[in-house]
Amino acid sequence: MPELDAIDRKILASLQADGRTTMQELADKVGLSVSPCHRRVKLLESRGVITRYTALVDQKAIGLHVSVFISIKLVRQKEEDLNRFARAISKWDEVLECYLMTGNRDYLLRVVAADLAAYEAFLKNKLTRLDGIASIESSFALSQVKYSIALPV
Template identity: 50%
Template sequence: MDELDKRILRRLATDGRTSMSDLGDAVGLSPTPTARRVRALEETGVIAGYSARFDDEKLGYPVTVFVSVQLDKQIDEALANFEQAISAFEEVVDCWLMTGTRDYLMRVSTVDLKEFERFLTHRLTKVRGVASIESSIPLRRVKANASRTP
């Protein structure tokens, strides 16, 4: 990956819908070589896909809560059971398997704190193997990037 590829990635990170012509202008190439480079970045998996980012608040989900979960066992079966259960919960926007004192960190998005409470008490606490849960409510987002660029 050379400097031109990095410039292409930085531009696509800010506007993934840009045309090849505009992208080429931004990085100093004509559209055809720009398209070849983008295709090569896609084929090698550097560009893993394209998506739209949504504003949870404008969609009617203004409450975000970060939830840490510790399982009673960290064996493959327990991890798989938890991950399968979480994949069915639409309130869970993101979920990561973690190192450290907690096994999972999730970002949960709901319409209000009452809905979060229902999710917590009626769904998450019922998942087999959950030993403890810790919730943190963010005050405001300080920085947001779609992904890290070179």
């Protein structure tokens, strides 16, 4: 796997800032002409450095007013238990992020919902129905101070 040079990093930074810049603009920014710039972008895509392109949607504008962080502890932590939990989580659209954690909690989830009633429904009908969960602890976010997609390159 070849390393990323300075131009590649500029390309990544620009595309993270605006995933729809034209090749001409992008080429100008990174100091190349269109052709090699285009080829580098395609290469970054095929190498999996750029995984995909997406539109960011305003959470409040579509009525999702509740953000919750959930700490979860499993009864057992064997690989099979972890995989079963991961598979279940992956199916649910309300779960935006899930991390396997060090320390005394196994998982940390970020979940969004329209309101508290919808969140309660998620807990009752989905999360608490999973087998093998020892404890669930919800922390509510009052506001989103920062939300960035752009990794520092």
